[in-house]
Amino acid sequence: xxxxxxxxxxxxxxxxxxxxxxRAEPGIAAYVGxxxxxxxxxxxxxxxxxDKNPKPTASPTPSSTPAEQPTPPEPxxxxxxxxxxxxxxxxxCEQISDEKNYQPRSQVAPEQVAExxxxxxxxxxxxxxxxxxxxxxxxxxxxxxxxxxxxxxxxAVGREAGLIPATTTDEAAASQLDGDQxxxxxAARRSLVEAAKGYDVTVNPRYRPLExxxxxxxxxxxxxxxxxxxxxxxxVTDISTPEPASSSAAPEAEGTAS
Numbered sequence: 272x273x274x275x276x277x278x279x280x281x282x283x284x285x286x287x288x289x290x291x292x293x294r295a296e297p298g299i300a301a302y303v304g305x306x307x308x309x310x311x312x313x314x315x316x317x318x319x320x321x322d323k324n325p326k327p328t329a330s331p332t333p334s335s336t337p338a339e340q341p342t343p344p345e346p347x348x349x350x351x352x353x354x355x356x357x358x359x360x361x362x363x364c365e366q367i368s369d370e371k372n373y374q375p376r377s378q379v380a381p382e383q384v385a386e387x388x389x390x391x392x393x394x395x396x397x398x399x400x401x402x403x404x405x406x407x408x409x410x411x412x413x414x415x416x417x418x419x420x421x422x423x424x425x426x427a428v429g430r431e432a433g434l435i436p437a438t439t440t441d442e443a444a445a446s447q448l449d450g451d452q453x454x455x456x457x458a459a460r461r462s463l464v465e466a467a468k469g470y471d472v473t474v475n476p477r478y479r480p481l482e483x484x485x486x487x488x489x490x491x492x493x494x495x496x497x498x499x500x501x502x503x504x505x506x507v508t509d510i511s512t513p514e515p516a517s518s519s520a521a522p523e524a525e526g527t528a529s
């Protein structure tokens with residue numbers, strides 16, 4: 272049995288380093304340079320998502336009992352950390368794009384994001400994510416070969432999630448997983464983390480770690496993601512959003528944006 276394929280969840284990912292103890296005003300979720308992202312803004316996005324995406328309830332029909340009536344799937348409502356991640360990384364992407372004159376290579380429609388998340392198109396969070404994907408599509412990166420450590424980490428995630436069978440050797444799994452998707456995600460992470468080091472990004476501890484997958488296995492299992500870390504550590508952060516895919520194929524390019 273083959274290892275399950277990876278799903279490219281965005282064209283690129285953006286990285287940043289979090290500073291600790293530098294700035295801490297009440298009511299501020301994060302800083303990106305001089306730009307402040309407030310707790311109120313995070314809370315407003317969360318409330319909007321809840322208000323526009325109530326939990327579904329089954330409505331019995333005359334020909335069926337309530338027990339027989341299927342219940343629609345619940346929407347994938349974001350949490351505070353997810354919202355903060357999108358808002359922070361959107362600001363970083365915009366600043367990098369303005370500085371480097373990057374132009375989006377594709378426009379990601381809210382309809383695409385809404386379908387993937389199971390949310391209504393009019394949800395503010397959907398709009399924020401679509402804008403972020405569009406921005407990220409303009410950030411260039413050249414694919415790079417993964418290190419043995421990076422490959423081992425991806426394989427370990429796949430095994431823990433039950434997506435790489437025990438009968439598949441590490442060597443076989445590595446040969447299936449090492450492709451354009453993985454190399455592109457790693458390149459984006461490395462290049463944009465380096466590019467973003469000059470930004471003074473501070474995140475309120477209650478939103479840490481801001482973590483978002485750059486690349487995912489099916490079932491939204493993050494294969495490559497980087498948590499927000501302290502200045503001078505190895506940890507930095509990247510962002511994108513998973514999208515479902517078929518379950519048993521070798522890694523191949525598959526992105527959310529087209």
